[in-house]
Amino acid sequence: MRESILKRVAVSRNVLTMLVALWLMLTMNLPFWRSVWQGVGGMSNDSPLFLLSLPLFVWIWLYVLLSLLAWGRLTKPVLGGLVLVSAGASYFMNCYGIVIDYNMLTNMLQTDVAEATELLNGRLLLWLLLLGVLPALLISRMPTRPLTWRRELAGKLGSMAVLLGVFAVLVMSQYQPYASLIRNHREVRLMLVPSNVVGAVHGYLKRELAAPAVLEVVGADAHRISAVSTQHRPRVTLLVVGETARAANFSLNGYARPTNPELAKRDVINYPQASSCGTATAVSVPCMFQDLGRADYKDSMAGNREGMLDVLQRAGVDVLWRDNNSGCKGACDRVPNEDVSHLNLAQFCADGECHDEALLHNLQAYLDGLTRDTVVVLHMKGSHGPAYYKRYPAAFERFTPVCKEVQLDRCDTASIVNAYDNSLLYTDHVLAATIDLLRSNAARLDTAMLYMSDHGESLGEHGMYLHGVPYAMAPSEQTHVPMVLWFSDGMQRSSGISADCLRQQAGQPVSQDNLFHSVIGLMGVRTSVYQPQLDIFRGCMPATVAQQVERSELRVD
Known part of the structure; x- marks a missing residue:
């Protein structure tokens, strides 16, 4: 039957x-x-x-x-x-x-x-x-x-x-x-x-x-210029890679809420028209460390093509990557790197993850040991969603009530924005603490900090949440990112770069395409892949300094 x-x-x-x-x-x-x-x-x-x-x-x-x-x-x-x-x-x-x-x-x-x-x-x-x-x-x-x-x-x-x-x-x-x-x-x-x-x-x-099986070498001819190689004080740049911060919610860019109260007191240079290379970490992070720019970058290059840190290291600049996120996506594969996301630090870490202040843990001891020019990358957890409320300590929950759901469509827009803005408020605090750390080393080091987020975030606009929309159809909330620069007096003197000039030019559009060329230019590295027109610092050198840099071809071991 x-x-x-x-x-x-x-x-x-x-x-x-x-x-x-x-x-x-x-x-x-x-x-x-x-x-x-x-x-x-x-x-x-x-x-x-x-x-x-x-x-x-x-x-x-x-x-x-x-x-x-x-x-x-x-x-x-x-x-x-x-x-x-x-x-x-x-x-x-x-x-x-x-x-x-x-x-x-x-x-x-x-x-x-x-x-x-x-x-x-x-x-x-x-x-x-x-x-x-x-x-x-x-x-x-x-x-x-x-x-x-x-x-x-x-x-x-x-x-x-x-x-x-x-x-x-x-x-x-x-x-x-x-x-x-x-x-x-x-x-x-x-x-x-x-x-x-x-x-x-x-x-x-x-x-x-x-993806090519053989690693593609970039900047094989990278070398230091004599104007930098003969200086006596180490030049140190902290490059802070943000996570999921969108420019629209930075008060430095005109946002009504005070999400950047500490940076506003640190004499920073803000770039209000900065754009990302992608809308997701897996694309933006490796892309922003390449010399090619968004138009020529391909995903296969992330693990099979050298980038900025390789070029700096080849030229004699010390490099360190410190990570509090999900890895460097290939950008730091061949340089010293540290994962701070699982440190046992009671003041910063709990429930299997660490807040971003862990990136500064023992950084002073590292700076104390520096004798050569150095670039340190700090890769933040930032405002990674959907659990924005987990990205900051309780003391930074100033905008309330906050959404404590991972199903964002169950929360009202105001509570989602509150949680997100609190995470930016904490990012502001970490960046200010980073500047203070660099400033405290002014007697021995010439320092700078450059912060740029990898991509932005949608908070319910047009029915979208999070990020990762294909770039061609992505809303500006996912591609318009914050970018902030701080220069010590010593860095201005040793580099000849005018902070006032940079501030005057900061309103011009910039993107992650500028990052590679600006950082290696700031660190006095020259290579055939360097494009001076993409170096945001180049136009703010006095003519005499620029001419000296152009004439200088001394290689440093």
Whole structure:
């Protein structure tokens, strides 16, 4: 009896694929349908046939995609796995307004355990259970009719051919509205689950496999100039790489709240028009340490091409990377580096992570031992979300109430902004403490601090949270970043760079493209890859100093 019932409900693997495609279209793609509906004008669209064709268009697309991925006995495992992955993707797209491409996938894969666990919650688990686990179990138990491989192949190819024909008819008959939708709303291709996930995986693997096996050397001719090599006081630059700070919420840039009260008292030079190389750490951090700039940077270069720190080290400048984040993404692979994120420091660390003041721990002892010019990079935890409230000590919770949910869509905008602004207030304190530390060493060292965030953050604008949106479609909140400079009197004298001149020019647009050339220029390093037009300090040297630098070609061992 049971066998006869199973025979009656049994379906072919091809039909099962069709049913899964229908499930994915109906349950996993609310953000996609919302974006499409807005893009075509909703009910105001004057082509009812076009509106009616959209679900069929998407269903055929998903069916063909699943058919190409799922074959033979692997059909059920592949379909079940895709349903699980799709459920996870749809959750984050619904809750945080993100889109998924290879950059977002790279960012996810490079997220450390602590950051990943912040995203775990009961709602996510329930979502995965209802939309992923249970349907995957149903797929695994669904009886299928046994067919010879020839009949199964013929059925699959025949179905694909017929539906692709229907697909072509839909596109040709409604070409103008489809072309307009894709051309004017390119983001929709990154919102259709699971084709966006498949595309992201393909893009990621393509770039990983295409990465050169041999490390590409940059600035092999790097050397010191005599104007710097003959000085007697070590020149020290602290390069502070921020995390997820957006310029819009820096009071130095005109934000109404006092999020930078301490920096405002430190005579810093603020750059209000600074932009990032990417919208995620995995892109921005390696890119900002390269000489090429955003236009020519490729993801494969992160671990296979030398950058700023390699060039500095080759020229005889000491280098140190101190990290309180999820790593340097390849930028510090060949130089001394320290991870302070797991130090056992009661005053700074708790529950498996450290606040950013840990980056300054024992830094004075390091400075005491310096005898040569040095660049120290401090990689902050900054304002990494969604748990902004964890990024600062309790004493800095001045804007209340704060959102203490990782599901940001459950909080009102004001409480999200409060928590985020508190994290910036703490960043302000850490930067001010860094300046004070450098200033206390003025009798022996010529010092400077340059702070720049890796990317910005969305706090609910346009329904978006967090970051990682593809650069071409990213809102300014994710690409407009803060940049702050402080120069000691000694650094101004030894470099000949006028802080007043820098302040006058600070209103001009700058970007992370300037970082490589500005830092190696400040440290007196010259190489064929150095581009003086991208050095923000170059134009603020007196003519006599600039001429001396140009004439100087002395190499230093």
